[in-house]
Amino acid sequence: MAKFKGTVVVNTDRCKGCELCVEACPSHILGMSQHCNTKGYHYVELKDEEACVGCASCGYVCPDACLTIYKVKL
């Protein structure tokens, strides 16, 4: 059982859909949305909210700084 629970908030308008965060996520819980943002990119979204531990790996590798990560200790 994970000791932390986290969540990711995506600034969907800033996301360019490069998928670097999808590859960086150690829990493999990020994926691309079916929807497009105003620039026509498929933005990233959290596919499994329960599994996120708030490690912020996605935030570090994001070139466009569009991810905000929150975390609580359980």
Place this chain on the structure above:
Amino acid sequence: MTAKDIIKPENLVYTKTKIMTDTPMHYCPGCSHGVIHKLISEAIEEMGIQDKTIGVAPVGCAVFAYNYIDIDFQEAAHGRAPAIATAIKRLQPDKCVFTYQGDGDLAAIGTAETIHACNRGENIAIFFVNNAIYGMTGGQMAPTTLEGMKTATCPYGRNTDLYGFPLKISNLLAELDGTCYVTRQSVHKVANIVRAKKAIKKALQNSMDGKGTSVVEFVSTCNSGWKMSPHKANLWMEENMFAKYPLGDLKDTEKKHYEK
């Protein structure tokens, strides 16, 4: 526990620093420039030197850097960023001055300015983004292009008989007496990003302390120029670029500096 219970200011782990403006960046998706801009902004915020830092933007992909980092910026002619930074730092010695340059800017057209600024030991930090290609103009061969690497102007791969060898300019600069800190970093993985940020902070601190020129090279990707997806470009870089441009500190000395 739902996402609403977690999203509270006290639980914040990571977010965009306020020193980065809200302007969307013009870089291609997955470009290393974004991460490096972010790291420089974070370093400036953590050191609390936003009002004391002056950046010099290059010509190249990062030509609009002044739109994204909320500090004083000066745009330089192609390759002349170290010369401009020299003047700024000499006129305002209490400021932290850095240049942000690509490999075409620093290692091709600006080689003379770079080498002489480093040789004079100007108290500036040079952030050098090496992606082995001219990204902005459509992926032409740069001095740093790897042997056998295909670009728009060498479609059969770089032939060293015709075009010479990849230029390891950081190693060259490390030989000069004026430089105090020369390092080679990358920003493709979390651990590398953390190390790169430490290097940026050290370089900016050296500029403030007047220890000499600091050069931080970032081995990075140009997924559009290399015609790969961002993730594949990272893998290609690990496989090919790191063999020619190995990561790590090339020079780190405490240099006694003559007060101007």
